[in-house]
Amino acid sequence: MADEYDIGPDPSLLLVDDDEIFLNRLARAMEKRGFQVTRALSVAEARAAVQVRAPAFAVVDLRLEDGNGLDVVDALREARENTRIVVLTGYGAIATAVAAIKMGATDYLAKPADADDVMHALLSRGETLPPPPEAPMSADRVRWEHIQRVYEQCDRNVSETARRLHMHRRTLQRILAKRSPR
Incomplete structure (x- = not known):
């Protein structure tokens, strides 16, 4: 699977979500695709991980138990300007999508999103949209x-x-x- 994508020289990926089951499932899927995954269950854990090593890629849930995922986006931008960040949320709204993009997120996906959706969002370049999913949920x-x-x-x-x-x-x-x- 990793062969069809060009991750680049730095495969570091930070996943931030307070749903531990979803986080672990997504982490395993992204590791299979060639990423070196760091997991965080909260804003505090994510900030600590960013201080240790700012990743090349990040997937951040918008609503976390201890705060807002946009705080993590801000910390990522301060630590490494070119981090490709996807904001993932179960509460899709135009206002939060605009806020996430303005703060420096690369893309914004509504849950439930699978690993392929996340992979396409992380690696898409330019103004082209990723292809539609093969079997989207009804x-x-x-x-x-x-x-x-x-x-x-x-x-x-x-x-x-x-x-x-x-x-x-x-x-x-x-x-x-x-x-x-x-």
Whole structure:
């Protein structure tokens, strides 16, 4: 897999995400693609890693337990101006995308993004867009994933999840009772 991409002479990659399972899965996938991965679960860990060695590449979650991923983007830009940074978030909004790009991020991806999406975003050069994914998630699946994420963040409280999603509680219960779409 690493043969089809040109990572360059410095394969150092910093991954910052507070979802440890996602972080480990993405780290393994990026290591298979030829990167030397450093993992961080928080803004504090990421800043410490940047002080030890500023990476050539970084993937930073926007919302972290102890702060904002844009603080990590700022620290990366101060430590190494040419770091290629992809901001990754489950809460895609135009305002945050613009803020991330203005602060120096190379690209902005909404979760769920797979390792190939991240790889294309990290290595794309110029104004060309990466090719569309071979098998993108259906809109129903993306919606279901978002509902599940909010449900888990609300400690599996249906009423609170429904309130945050601006949905009727019984509608949400019906959605949660169904299997995930493909």
